[in-house]
Structures are given as structure tokens and as C-alpha cells.
Amino acid sequence: MTAENRVPVTVLTGFLGSGKTTLLNRILTEQHGKRIAVIENEFGEVGVDNELVVNAEEEIFEMNNGCICCTVRGDLIRILGNLMKRKDRFDNILIETTGLADPAPVAQTFFVDDEMKTKMALDGIVTLVDAKHIWQHIDDSDEAKEQVAFADVILLNKIDLVSPADLDRLEARIHAMNPAARIYRTQDARIDLERVLNVGGFNLERALEVEPRFLEPEYPFEWAGIHRFEAGTHEFVMQDGPDPVMNCVLLPVHDATFESLEEVQMDAVLTFSDPEVPVQPDGKIIPGRRLHQLVLPEGEKRFTIEIPDAGDYALFTEHHPNEFQAVVYGSEPLHPPITKEYKPDHEHDEAVSSVGITVRGDLDQKKLNGWLQGVLMNQGPDIFRMKGVLSIQGDPRRFIFQGVHMLFDGRPDREWGSEQRHNSLIFIGRGLDRAALNEGFRQCLA
Amino acid sequence: MPSLAERSSANALKTCWETSLDDHVIRLEWSCAGVIAAACIGGPIHLLHGSTGITLRILEGHRVGTQCLSWSHDGRLLASGGQDSKVRIWNPNSDQPVRVLDAGGSWVEQVAFSPDGYLLATAAGRNLKLWNAQGELAQTYAPHPSTISDIQWQHQGLFLTSGCYGQLATFTPDTRQPIKQFRWKGSILKVAWSPDGNYVATGNQDASVHFWYRKTAKDLEMSGYPTKVRELSWDATSRYLATGGSAIVIIWDCGGKGPAGTRPIQLEAHETLLSALEYQRKGDLLASGCQNGLVCVWNPRKKQTPLGTSQLDGAATQIRWAPDDRGLVASSASGLVRTVLSVAAADTSRGFAA
Numbered sequence A: 001m002t003a004e005n006r007v008p009v010t011v012l013t014g015f016l017g018s019g020k021t022t023l024l025n026r027i028l029t030e031q032h033g034k035r036i037a038v039i040e041n042e043f044g045e046v047g048v049d050n051e052l053v054v055n056a057e058e059e060i061f062e063m064n065n066g067c068i069c070c071t072v073r074g075d076l077i078r079i080l081g082n083l084m085k086r087k088d089r090f091d092n093i094l095i096e097t098t099g100l101a102d103p104a105p106v107a108q109t110f111f112v113d114d115e116m117k118t119k120m121a122l123d124g125i126v127t128l129v130d131a132k133h134i135w136q137h138i139d140d141s142d143e144a145k146e147q148v149a150f151a152d153v154i155l156l157n158k159i160d161l162v163s164p165a166d167l168d169r170l171e172a173r174i175h176a177m178n179p180a181a182r183i184y185r186t187q188d189a190r191i192d193l194e195r196v197l198n199v200g201g202f203n204l205e206r207a208l209e210v211e212p213r214f215l216e217p218e219y220p221f222e223w224a225g226i227h228r229f230e231a232g233t234h235e236f237v238m239q240d241g242p243d244p245v246m247n248c249v250l251l252p253v254h255d256a257t258f259e260s261l262e263e264v265q266m267d268a269v270l271t272f273s274d275p276e277v278p279v280q281p282d283g284k285i286i287p288g289r290r291l292h293q294l295v296l297p298e299g300e301k302r303f304t305i306e307i308p309d310a311g312d313y314a315l316f317t318e319h320h321p322n323e324f325q326a327v328v329y330g331s332e333p334l335h336p337p338i339t340k341e342y343k344p345d346h347e348h349d350e351a352v353s354s355v356g357i358t359v360r361g362d363l364d365q366k367k368l369n370g371w372l373q374g375v376l377m378n379q380g381p382d383i384f385r386m387k388g389v390l391s392i393q394g395d396p397r398r399f400i401f402q403g404v405h406m407l408f409d410g411r412p413d414r415e416w417g418s419e420q421r422h423n424s425l426i427f428i429g430r431g432l433d434r435a436a437l438n439e440g441f442r443q444c445l446a
Numbered sequence B: 001m002p003s004l005a006e007r008s009s010a011n012a013l014k015t016c017w018e019t020s021l022d023d024h025v026i027r028l029e030w031s032c033a034g035v036i037a038a039a040c041i042g043g044p045i046h047l048l049h050g051s052t053g054i055t056l057r058i059l060e061g062h063r064v065g066t067q068c069l070s071w072s073h074d075g076r077l078l079a080s081g082g083q084d085s086k087v088r089i090w091n092p093n094s095d096q097p098v099r100v101l102d103a104g105g106s107w108v109e110q111v112a113f114s115p116d117g118y119l120l121a122t123a124a125g126r127n128l129k130l131w132n133a134q135g136e137l138a139q140t141y142a143p144h145p146s147t148i149s150d151i152q153w154q155h156q157g158l159f160l161t162s163g164c165y166g167q168l169a170t171f172t173p174d175t176r177q178p179i180k181q182f183r184w185k186g187s188i189l190k191v192a193w194s195p196d197g198n199y200v201a202t203g204n205q206d207a208s209v210h211f212w213y214r215k216t217a218k219d220l221e222m223s224g225y226p227t228k229v230r231e232l233s234w235d236a237t238s239r240y241l242a243t244g245g246s247a248i249v250i251i252w253d254c255g256g257k258g259p260a261g262t263r264p265i266q267l268e269a270h271e272t273l274l275s276a277l278e279y280q281r282k283g284d285l286l287a288s289g290c291q292n293g294l295v296c297v298w299n300p301r302k303k304q305t306p307l308g309t310s311q312l313d314g315a316a317t318q319i320r321w322a323p324d325d326r327g328l329v330a331s332s333a334s335g336l337v338r339t340v341l342s343v344a345a346a347d348t349s350r351g352f353a354a
Helices: A020-029 A074-083 A103-112 A114-119 A142-150 A164-177 A258-272 A365-382 A434-442
Strands: A007-014 A036-041 A052-056 A092-096 A120-130 A153-157 A182-185 A223-229 A232-238 A245-253 A276-279 A291-295 A301-307 A311-317 A327-329 A338-341 A352-360 A383-391 A397-404 A407-415 A422-430 B015-020 B025-030 B035-040 B045-049 B055-059 B066-071 B078-082 B086-090 B097-102 B108-113 B119-124 B127-132 B137-140 B150-154 B159-171 B180-193 B199-204 B208-213 B219-223 B232-234 B240-243 B249-253 B265-267 B274-279 B286-290 B294-298 B308-311 B316-321 B327-332 B336-341
Touching: A007 A020, A007 A103, A007 A142, A020 A036, A020 A092, A020 A153, A036 A074, A052 A074, A074 A092, A074 A103, A074 A114, A103 A114, A103 A120, A103 A142, A103 A397, A103 A407, A114 A120, A120 A142, A142 A164, A142 A352, A142 A383, A142 A422, A153 A164, A164 A182, A164 A352, A223 A258, A245 A258, A258 A311, A258 A338, A352 A434, A365 A383, A365 A422, A365 A434, A422 A434, B025 B066, B025 B316, B025 B327, B025 B336, B035 B066, B035 B336, B045 B078, B078 B108, B078 B119, B086 B108, B086 B119, B108 B150, B119 B150, B127 B159, B150 B180, B159 B199, B180 B208, B180 B232, B199 B232, B199 B240, B232 B274, B240 B274, B249 B286, B274 B316, B286 B316, B286 B327, B294 B316, B308 B336
Parallel strands: A007 A092, A007 A120, A036 A052, A036 A092, A120 A153, A153 A182, A276 A291, B066 B108
Antiparallel strands: A223 A311, A223 A338, A232 A301, A232 A327, A245 A291, A245 A311, A352 A422, A383 A397, A383 A422, A397 A407, B015 B336, B025 B035, B035 B045, B045 B055, B066 B078, B078 B086, B086 B097, B108 B119, B119 B127, B127 B137, B150 B159, B159 B180, B180 B199, B199 B208, B208 B219, B232 B240, B240 B249, B249 B265, B274 B286, B286 B294, B294 B308, B316 B327, B327 B336
16 A cells, blocks of 8 residues: 555544534534544544444553553554455544543554554644633643644634633643644634644645744744934834833844844844843933843833944844834834844743754754654653754755654655755653753754 | 565465455354355355355345354354444354344454354453353453453363453453463463463564463563564464564474574565464464465475465455365455465365365
8 A cells, every 4th residue: 555545544632521522523524525434432422324433442552661652552453454454445534532642642553553554644633622621721731731732733612712812822822832733713613624634744745834933943032123223313112011121132234134134133142141231211222232121110111222323223122012012213203124023932831842943054964863862762752743854964855854752754855956954843842951952953963 | 576486486376266255354264064254344254165165155244344253163153243242143054143142342353162162252342251052141251451352262162361452361161250360561462372282372562472381471572573463373283383473474483492592484485564374273384375465385394485375366364274274265355265275285186175
């Protein structure tokens, strides 16, 4: 059987009451022309005549060698092995897990067992989240965190029961835990089937087909804008915002282009790690490597931007200026011709988090293998998902990879061609050491 | 490029007859009276005349799917289990089942008449039950820790051994709890006692074969197989255990001090993973089948190339030697059922004894 006609498998996870059964019933009764086999958990209530529904009791097979990545679901191997022998073929297989199920053994079943992996291909893990009640679990339930961390698609369901503000807060929280997942807001689990069934979450070619920002590094600032300033003084006017202080840095640049902005980004990052210089309202913002900490009492605040030489300057701000309705004035309000938003460096107090690494340059294959082996051996049980694209020294092709725990699937892909060679990867897991992962990866550069 | 089998200049095994059932053949069992029962995964059970291949009867089997078959020792009753949670006992001369039993789980995956013919063991999910010849429930064993993957009778029906994830357990017909348990953190897929009862071997999900030596309860694990091991067969002398889990037939010599530290016999002709493996009932010959449909007959003690081969039209699913060992029946995933004469029998034209 070739890779193309393997039957795609979708795993549905989510706590009891999150809407899995509603979604399943929707999928089974909608007119979509697909023949779908459903493996229901033992408490399932789905019953539809024209589709095949098999009840399975979760049986976790751990191996004698203690390797957690060899842990598989014995019930699935037995049932799916039988289904695959039947004459009637299925377009999709859907596996519903119990609310407290660990998604890893389900996923691993399709990578570890030869019979499974030749006939079926894991397409995606879809996690339903009860937008109203998730708050009761997300802080203290490992299962809830793992289901979010493993997901390729997350449905924030029951949105009719929560306020838009709470929903935004929830989405931000979920996004911080798993920035690689696509998040949809649903009511009664209403979602276009294609967004759930053909996700390509474990398909190497499509592994990076997600929100482009997820692979960007995180920055200590959220925004930068390049202004063309005349010599003299300008004003930075701020209204009330979410914080009593805000850090900013002003750096000269060659011209008002994204390339120039990128050139000074690293200087800005370094400057943001310098000691803060407090600046009271009516105080001065001056260009160069100085981290201003603007002090923001209530009411309108004005700061003076002092420019010695006319030219282009990049202003990096800790928060988005919109949060403070902040505006730069010359003789009139100035609109920066170049602006960029950055993914903020969240406070990661989450047990489950993600580490994204983006670095230019080529990797030394040997060093990379050694490092990855070490990471997987020591932290494999804590790494839920990983994916990325790598630039290996001496190879004209991109190297793409994805993995679950210690299971690693990677190979060379198309040639880089005119695209700039770079390395982008993301780890999602429990208790990840951001600094160590970054440092370790940098050591692999040739 | 010629396959390994062709290069080894093996003879084509003489086909006696063949027929197509047009569905994956999941189980084949030969009755002592020379009738072949062939279960299709879709449900129907075909009863075929062993010498001629003529269809004697098609039993309805199990709606949704038939999983397993067992003939009684005298060939008068056939038990089947399926995905409808039922066990049916058939008289091969009738379309209707004699008895319908509730095995206590959603899929009935094992049925086995005891060799003396008095008892029928059934396994469905975690439940193991015994029935007498009248179809009355004789024993309900304590539920297993996980789904029972295989069962095997020993000593004419005095003992019954089951395998599942986490343990191998031996029962007598009289007690609800096992009389002996080998606990092991791994998933057992196949159980095979040596005919002399000294060893029990298991084929496992974690690509290993495990041996337990009955007298000392010592165990031994053979790992390093490329994939999970579902095919095990002892030769009649209890000296050799043939194992699958690979494209190479690996045979452990359990004579003398046992297989520990020895190099197994390795038979190479298949180019894909083995899917069926069976020693003759009394003789030395071994038959193997693989996923691309090649069936080989070997005499492993004498020659490490096949004596003969036969190519099926799809993955070999089952191989069973005839009651008189003169030939075998093999089936494929696309529904072919073919009998071939073994090499020794091929020079005669008598066919099988029925």
C-alpha cells in the first residue's frame, strides 16, 4: 500500500462535556459523501446506521523496556487491523478518546506499529475545549494541558456561554500553550468538516503550514515603527493603558525599510536587557542604547523625543502603542511609514509551553544529531510535539521534521532555491527550558 | 529481477485445486474428516471439500464479521465467533446453528474445542468461558486484566492457557482463578505450548519472542525482530520453534540446554514480512507465507532453501496442513483458497485422503 492511499485518522480529544459527541454526531449525519469509521470510547453514545461505529475500551500497552514512546493502544491495533482487511473501504477514521485520555499512546500507535502505519496515517489531533468550564481544569489538570498541547486543531466550543472578553483571554492562554495549533471558535461544535478531517498535522509537507508567526522568536517588545525625524524635539503622547510603566528604545536606522529595521532588531533586544532608566512625564527619550522606562501616572503623559541629527529612527515599545493610544507628534501627528508587530515574550509560568527557535545559518549535521539525540533522550517524555525546517550545511535541500515524544520523523524536502536558508523549529511540552534549548541549538551551527 | 525463491530454483508446488471466496479469508480450519472451513472477514463461512474444493455449504457466520473457528475433534461440530458478540455452533450438514452462545464481550476473538472434544473455550474481550458439548455454560473465569489475545489447550483438555497484555495464565476447567500465572509487562499476541508441554512460547507486540520453561518457571526473551511476532509454530518433536515477525523464518532449537545463547536457523526466501507459518502435524516440513503472497515449503533440518513454492494473488492470511500432512491449504487477503500437495506427495496423483 502506498503512502497516498493510507486512510487518514483523526483523533478527537477533550474533557467530558466539551462537545465531542455533538461533533461526532454532526460529522456522521452531515451530507459529506465520505464513508467514515468511528471508534468510540466505551461511554460513547453515538449511534448511526449508515456509518460504522465500533466501541472500544481503552487498553494501553506499555512495553517491558519502559520506553514511553513504545506505548500504544492495543484496542486500536486490534480493531483497526480488522477494519483494514474488510472489503468496504473508509475515507476517514475518527477515534474518540475518553475525557481523561492521554493522546500520546493513540498517536504513537500510528507510528510504532508496522501494520497500522502501512495502512493508516495520523492526520490530526482535534481537541475540543469547553470555553466556559475549561477554567476549572486548565490550571491543575495535566490531562487538559496535554490535550491542548498535542492538538493540531483546537475548537473553543460553547462560545455562546461566555463573554467575548473571556473568550479572548482563553484564546490567548491556549495560544501561549500551543502556538502551532489552529484555533476555531464554535457553538454546538459547528465547524466546516474540512477544518477537522484534513488537517495534515503529521504530514511533513504540511507541518509548517500554520500561522507564520509561531516560528518567530519571541521579543521583549511588541511593536516597532520607523519615523523620519527632523533634528529637534518631538513629542510622544500617551493616554492611560494597561500598565503603570512601559519600556522603549529608540535606535537610528539607515532608512525606512524592513531590512533596516531587521538590522537593528538584535541591538534592540540587547538594549532591552540593559538596566532601565526611569523617565518621568515630560522627561526625554534619546536615541541610542538606552532602555527608557516611561513612568505612566494617570491622565495624559507627554515625553520629549530629542533628535540630534535628521534621519530615520526606529522606536521599539514594550506594548503596542494602541494600548495607550500613543502618538508621536512633530508639528502634527506622525505616521511611521514602517511598522512591525512582534510576538511578545510571554511570562511562561505554564507547566505546558512552547519554545520556538529561529536562526539563520547552516547546521553541522553531526552536532545536530548529537544534540537532538540528547534532547530526545533526556526530555523526550516531556516533549509532546515538535516540528520544524532545518538548513543543513552542504545540502541544497530543506530538512523537514516532526515528532511526538521520542518518535522522530524527518527527511530532506525540496531545494531552498531563492528562499533564504534558515532554521525554524518549535517544541511544545512540559517544563521546557527555553534558554537551554536555544543555546543547545545555537551550538549546532556550523 | 528474480525473487530469492526463483533464484533458489525451488519447484512450484503442485496446485490440487483453488477457488475464490472474494473476501479476505481470516481463518481456515481443517476437520479430521477432510472438510475445510474458511471464514471470510465479512461474515460467511464456506465449507469446502478438502480433496476437490467443491463448496459443500455456505454458513451465514456472523453479521458484521466472523473472527474465529474451531472444529470438534470428530469433525461433527464447528464453532465460530464473531463481531456480533456471539458464538455459534454448527452442524456442518445444516444451514442453521445448533446453538448460539453469548460469549460476554463485543468481539469474540477466540474459540477452541478441547482436544478430547468435551469442552469449548471462548474468549471475548476480557472474558473467558467454558461450555460443554451440549452448549451449557461450564465455567466463567474471573475477568482478565485486558483483552484475551490467544488461548490454547494442553494435555487433551486438562489445562487451558490464555495470553493477554500483562500475563500468561493457565486454568483448569474446575477453578475460576488461574492455577498458574506468568506476569510480564508486555503484550502477548500468540501463545504456543511445545507439544511435550515443556515450553510455552509467546509472540509479542514489542517485536520479541518470550519462552517460559515449565519445570523451573525460568524465562527467556528473544528480541530484535523487525516487527511484532504473531506467527509461532512448534515442530512435532518439540525441538524447534519457528517464528515470524520478519521476512526471514527464524527457528529456535530448544533441544539440549535450550535456545539461550544459540544462533537460530534462518530461512530466507520471502521478501516481505511473514504472515503465516505452520509445521506439519507429524512431519518435519514447515510452510510459510508472506504479505506478497509467496508460500514456501521447507525442510529446515536439511536444507535452507525452499523445497517448493506457490504464489498466491494477495497476502497469505492462513496456512493449514491437511490432517494427513500430505498437503496444505493456504488463503489470501483477496479471497483465494488453494490446496497444494507437499513435495513428497507431489509425485503421486492420489490427492488428499478425505
